[in-house]
Amino acid sequence: MPQPSTLRFVLGALVAITAACQGDRSAEPPVHLIRNMDHQQRFDAQEANPFFADGRGMRLPVDGTVAVGQLRDDGHLHRGRGLDGKLADALPSQIKLSRTFLKRGQERYGIYCTPCHDSAGTGEGIIVQRGAGMPRPPAFTDARLLSEPLGHFYDVVTNGVRNMPGYADQIPVEDRWAIVAYVRTLQRREYATLDHVPKRAAKQLGWTPPK
Amino acid sequence: MAAFFPRWTNQIPLALAFGFPLSVVAIICAVWYWASPRYTDAGYRPEQPVEFSHRLHAGEMGMDCRYCHNTVERAAVAAIPPTKTCMNCHKLIKPESERLAPVRESFETGEPIRWNRVHLLPDLAAFDHAPHVAAGVGCNKCHGRIDQMDVVEQKEPLSMSWCLDCHRDPGPQLRPRDQVTNLAYNEHYDPDSDPKRKRKLDELVPPLHCSGCHR
Helix, strand or coil, X not given: CCCHHHHHHHHHHHHHHHCCCCCCCECCCCCCCCCCCCCCCCCCCCCECCCCCCCXXXXXXXXXXXXXXCCCCCHHHHHCECCCCCECCCCCCCCCCCHHHHHHHHHHHHHHCHHHHCCCCCCCCHHHHHCCCCCCCCCCCCHHHHCXXXXXXXXXXXXXXXXXXXXXXXXXXXXXXXXXXXXXXXXXXXXXXXXXXXXXXHHHHCCCCCC | CCCCCCHHHHHXXXXXXXXXXXXXHHXXXXXXXXXXXXXXXXXXXXXCCCCCCHHHHHHHXXXXXXXXXXXXXXXXXXXXXXXXXXXXXXXXXXXXXXXXXXXXXXXXXXXXXXXXCCCCCCCCCCCCHHHHHHHCECHHHHHCCHHHCCCCCCCCCCCHHXXXXXXXXXXXXXXXXXXXCCCCCCCCCCHHHCCCCCCCCCCCCCCCCHHHCCC
């Protein structure tokens, strides 16, 4: 028969192991007994690679080079400016205004803009409300902004202005135009009259134009 | 002649008859419980170089997941944001904070912050976020209530059987496309009666064959 002290040790160890439950928190990485192919001879997105001096697995483009398809040479589409170099007041020809496009703009606006501008564009977003140092952005219905061309908003979303950072890295070009178009609708609904409402929609809603 | 075997050896056959099957069952149960990814993987909560709180940003302030993880709809990886994304706000908000010092340093030097990956899916499994988001699988189905976590931890086992549970019966896991990043979404949803859904349940065929994920 085993010694009582050995028995106590084994029992103690068993209790210690079995007391650990599924889902217990641990800062230690998972232990896998069988590690076949857990880590393959490749580097995934954003993985560190000790081969390179800067440790990045994802390489930065060489200075002064442009990747295929990344040449942003359309002044209107990529910079919001016409051939004369002035800010354009229309959507680029590649983009068709539609209901889905505006819905897309609304969704994207909700993701990237509401934290500061709030969902109605008054400039009272949650970050501004918390008062941690973010100044209140102007409402889109300010007289100055009402008279700005569409290209101005595209330029601001892309490159930023004053306290606002540029969003060129976070939002693809088409989505930026969708946001711009949605900002225009946010402005419109502030001063819209019944004349702006399509006749069919007005009829459905039971709105009759004043005589 | 004295007995060759002491008297207690008479009990060996009986002990074996009961003890052996019991220990086999015990070993099976132990492996089933403690070798499962529910034990080995779930609950992993690494320390991060910056005390970033998802509970504050995504929960309290209600920022959309995609503000930072903006590639999730287009790419396989829901990218960890570059330091620039942090600095969008933190250039002005708490610019003196001690806890944000590594973020400012990274922004100034261009040296990326080395975040610790939480969900360590093995390289042998190919996972793509984009089709899951497009199908309407909520973020919290795999990641849990991130908006309630100060320090992010792995909630689900991410094991093969766990993946297949959903691939075999995706219906109950789905939600409207515009509710994917709403981690609190908890409503009954019928994909087939949603007029906005382009692909109905029949057309949604999550792969069950090996090369669907192991490629």
